[in-house]
Amino acid sequence: MQRARLLLGCCVSSWKPVRMASSRVARQAPHANKVALVTGSTDGIGFAIARRLAQDGAHVVVSSRKQQNVDRAVAMLQGEGLSVTGTVCNVEKAQDREQLVATAVKLHGGIDILICNAGIVPFFGNIIDATEEIWDKLWADKANEERLKQRLLIKRLGKPEDCAGIVSFLCSEDASYITAETVTAGGGLLACL
Structure with a gap:
């Protein structure tokens, strides 16, 4: 029995580094050669998402x-x-939305991933609504901030980068079987957002 444990221990210890190494290699650029269009992406969560998708290999507009x-x-x-690359777009204006799509298609030949902060007509690939409403308005003063931290299981406020990783994952092949789901990055907030 002890001999079996030693043998099994050797196999497991040699298997794990190989598996981790292959995982790292496969995940270095999960969005390589994809085109991502991110609206409202010059600051806050939108900017963090644009940065993360580009870091993960996407050509981002x-x-x-x-x-x-x-x-x-x-x-x-x-x-x-x-x-x-970038362009001006007010997503409330149909003409601006059309121009945004035309720019992405002209520069990159199409769109694989669309991250939007407004309800626009669904098209192409993955579509994710990364609404910032709660992030922008909840902690107006220090007292509110401290009360909110106490309600969070992780006892800290979220950062835009906390959403960016989730969005990148949801746009990747690793999430190909996830559809029509709501994923909340809420730090363990016990009440519904």
């Missing part, structure tokens, strides 16, 4: 209502060596 915000976000992300 960022957008915002103001040209200077688009220029700043594109310069910052390109400065990190990421494949990012």
Whole structure:
């Protein structure tokens, strides 16, 4: 029996590093050669999502209502060596949405991933609504912030990057069997968001 444990222990210890190594290799660029269009992506959660998707290999098109915000976000992300372009888009205007899609198609030939902060007509690939409403409005002052932290199981407020990893996962092949689900990044908030 002890001999079997030793033998099994050797197999398990040699198997685990190989499995982890192959997992790391497969996950280095889960969005390689994909095109991601992210609306409202020049700051906050949208910016963090655009950065993460680009870090994971996607060609990202960022957008915002103001040209200077688009220029700043594109310069910052390109400065990190990421494949990012951008254009102005107010998603409330149909003409702007059409232009945004046309720009992505012209530059990259299509769209594989759409991350939106507004209800727009579904098309192409993965569509994720990354609404920031609760993130932007809940902690207006220090007292509110402390009360909220006490209600959270992890006892800290969320950061935009906390959503970005989830979005990248949901857009990856690893999440190919997940559909029509609501995933809440709420830090263990006990009440419904």
